[in-house]
Amino acid sequence: MTREDKKEIAVKGLFLGLILFVSTLIYLLIDMDMPHLQIVGAFIIPIIVGYCLLGMFLRWMAYRSTIRKKEFHLFSGAAIVYWIWILSIFFMVAAHWIPQIIRYIVLVNVATLLLVWLLNFMYLKNIAKELNSSLKYYSRTLIEDLPRKPQTEDIFMQEIENYCTKNYLSFEIINYGIPAEVKIDNTLYTVKLGQYYSVLGSPIYTLEFHNIASKVENRAN
Numbered sequence: 001m002t003r004e005d006k007k008e009i010a011v012k013g014l015f016l017g018l019i020l021f022v023s024t025l026i027y028l029l030i031d032m033d034m035p036h037l038q039i040v041g042a043f044i045i046p047i048i049v050g051y052c053l054l055g056m057f058l059r060w061m062a063y064r065s066t067i068r069k070k071e072f073h074l075f076s077g078a079a080i081v082y083w084i085w086i087l088s089i090f091f092m093v094a095a096h097w098i099p100q101i102i103r104y105i106v107l108v109n110v111a112t113l114l115l116v117w118l119l120n121f122m123y124l125k126n127i128a129k130e131l132n133s134s135l136k137y138y139s140r141t142l143i144e145d146l147p148r149k150p151q152t153e154d155i156f157m158q159e160i161e162n163y164c165t166k167n168y169l170s171f172e173i174i175n176y177g178i179p180a181e182v183k184i185d186n187t188l189y190t191v192k193l194g195q196y197y198s199v200l201g202s203p204i205y206t207l208e209f210h211n212i213a214s215k216v217e218n219r220a221n
Helices: 003-030 034-042 044-067 079-094 100-132 153-166 215-220
Strands: 141-145 171-175 180-184 187-197 203-210
Touching: 003 034, 003 044, 003 100, 034 044, 153 171, 153 180, 153 203
Parallel strands: none
Antiparallel strands: 141 203, 171 180, 180 187, 187 203
């Protein structure tokens, strides 16, 4: 894990934790639950710290899923759907011993996480679509969907070369591997193996081009 990856996990994890905390606060305000609002006010710092740690843990799990070796499929792909059912059954059974307010807060937080995931999924798809259309668009990151997960470094590098060939871009290898450093049209960038999940829970693997300009911007230079 690079320093940049650690920084990204920390920053995005803190932001996600704050979103979850705000969702809990909004729920208590809408429900006009003054006793529990007073408890939150009395322990606001430990609660915020706890949510931030939870957010960073979730971001770390998301990062870990993109670099996990191919033999570990316990929490990837369609298996996630089964884990959702297992955890749902577990919480329904445990709900008898969990206070009602905690159950509602957990449900609100889960709904918030699903909303964040959906918005992030739509954002990434929109960015990839606009970048790949070769219109006047500039971004630090380009995302290209792959038909399947590259099982070796050779296949990964071949996918990068295929992308450049398809888009009539010059291609030069600086550092071979996963991730890789390449020059495309004399512009240096890092290419990582990314991953997100479809609505059905199956993994979709991507090429992530960091610090990349669209062809229109390169031609203008």
